[in-house]
Amino acid sequence: MSASIEINREECTGCHTCVEACFVDVMRWDEAEERPIVAYEKDCVWCFTCEINCPAECINVIPQIPEQRVNPY
């Protein structure tokens, strides 16, 4: 499971919502820049919670499809 996460840093207001919303610790907070950083992108499960809750609408999550799942058969 993975995705590419694009954050438009110019439009980002630094509200911190995406960091809180990420339930898999992909997003972290850059204290110096006061902006989110995509720290562990490979762990993104494209739940889109960060993107949909971003008030500035500056996040674009691009899912990697298909997932490399174990074959059930």
Next chain:
Amino acid sequence: MTEKAKKPRAFDSDVLIIGGGFGGLSAAIRIKELSPETSVLLVDKQTIGWGGKANKGAGVLWVLAPGDDIDAFVDFHVKNIGIYLNDQDLLFTMAQESYGAAQRLAEWGVHVMKTPEGELDVNHLPFGWSLAAADLDMMQALNTRAAKLGVRFQDKTQVVELLKQDNRITGAVGFNLLDGGFAVFNSKATILANGDCDYGVMRMWANACGDGIAAAYNAGAEMRNAEFGNFYDVINKGTTIPIVFGFGCLYNAQGENISTKYIKGPQPDIPISIILGMEKEVAEGRGPIHIDMAEFARSSGEGPGIFRWNRPQFKSLFDLELGKMKQYGPPSGDRTEVSLGFTGELSPVKVDCEMKTTLAGLWAIGDTSYAGSAWAGAAEAPPGRLRGSGLMNALIAALLAAPSVTRYSKETSPSVPDDREIAGLKEKIFAPLNRRSGYAASEAIRNIQEVVVPVKYSMRRSKERLEEALSRVAEVRERLSETYAEDPHGLVKCHEASCIGLCAEIGFRAALARTESRGWHYREDFPRQDDENWLKWIIVKKIRDHMVVTTERVPVERYKIKPGGVAVVPDAVVEHDELVGVIPEMIDWWWVNMEKGYPLWEPNDHKSFVWEVPPPLGGYLGAIQIAEEKMGPMPPMKIRIRWDDPDSCPIPRTYEHAIVASGINPEGKVQAMILHEYEKSPRGTKMRSTMRFLGPVPPNLPEIWKKHDKAEVSTFPNFLPDLYRIWQAVKDPEINRQCSLKRRKSSG
């Protein structure tokens, strides 16, 4: 180890709740409502109010709404979903509390859908229960409510182990994901609310790695119903998104409707038969499987109806996902290839009706104990064949636990932390940070997934395959001591891998122990439901570092809904002397031609015989006879006997030929049943008859019947070979009926 990790940060509270999802927040709110002075600390490995599963699902809540019949629901559930493994008291409580619980959620500020009149806007489903719904901002609403009530939050902290003193849980230890600091929690009462184990397979449930289950198991808590932690759903193969309620419109590569092939009658949710059926179709070369999306769209009214409510948050997320799939996913059409999406959902922490685990000071709610609470019985819980019951289970479990937790925390003195125990745990927790190479946690998780995902291990089970699965899990678990981490984020993965490995073993061991098929547990080597031996829960527990599997009897005698076919007194068994000169085929013939020689069978006791329903051509099932006979000292009586299928009979059998004689009353209710089984022996036939009494039994009846039965069967050599031979002259099968009762030996 970092400097911060060396200095533990201590957190004291009356109540510690591990897991800040829907269940954890609900419990925190309720405890504060009951007792504002009780200090409550919520801890989550991510962010409270955003973690858990609740805001990533459909937001539906299973309820028994006004107009739904609770007794009828319980009856349906026990017979068709839980298959008699339910804790029926708790099942009833869940049903009874559900509507009020949903209303309470609205009082807490959650956007629960309502009618203009202010009632819950519910969707009545065809099976006698309903769905209410909330919008996906429910977590933020609960978060706000909990904060207002004074609940303290600790985010980004992974709890790894529980602390235990004098057989009582006194807190927990873990570490902070941001700075790697060691965290020690001292509490009077602890609630596990950190979910079930989904083995990291399904995206939206990626966090549910069995953290709480592993911590409880390691502390010595009992697990129950772990064999039912093997949920699969139908998923879009390209996008891996579940097609909930899509199981009714599936086709194989030849265009054959496999839903009608494998699913018998209307189903409240996805049945196990279609999972096994899909795998069978693919294994036999008739794959891939497709869903007819147009048919699915037409039939989706039979499902949960998730779009009937106006829920802006839910709609936005749905539309966003749909758009992403159009943009980045494979092209989709009316025929979409589907696959089996293993989810797992192992939720086995055993709890009672107040959600107390078997350890003092420890409660478990929500998905941590959904199956372990046993209200869902033999269902894959969650969803437990009741969509919307994941949220409702978490909510009611929180409400049931809160009074008990509050009371306990008031009655209990704080403990003094055991520094030696804590130091040992600290070293163990941080060990992967001290290694720079070894076994990658991601690889370990993948290796466990390779064992739990295939149907051959988790669904079409057998002793051989389960042992193979256990052996593969053991190989991975042995290597888990070599996992390494560069930072606290990586350390989380190491502990998740460890929890996943442990959960896999718990699930497979329970599955190996249950030597029958029931509900969501299918054993190819034990395909029958065995009420005789398996009205039991399987308990898994750690005893002196060993995983020990035992059983606990389900107290069916105390429950309202009882299984049919359960003996009221011990079975009466007659092992007959060898029937010299009689071959099994003669006895097969006899059962469908008894009017031709009934008095000969027991010349003293048999008076008259007539078929009320004659045997069908070439078969025997459903034939009913009225036999007038005398048994020992009892006066002659007319007995109504129906031939039934031995494969549906709960009495275990071992011989190749078999028939069941069910004694039925005028309403067709079975009062007693006799299994006659027999097979070829060196000089003729060996035979056994077993009578099971299902209603009131006079004390001397079993012995009288045994004598009578022995007398009957012992006459076979005197007349049957001659009678059988004479009748071979009649070739018309309507008159000289033919029937073979040879079948595969039962494994049960």
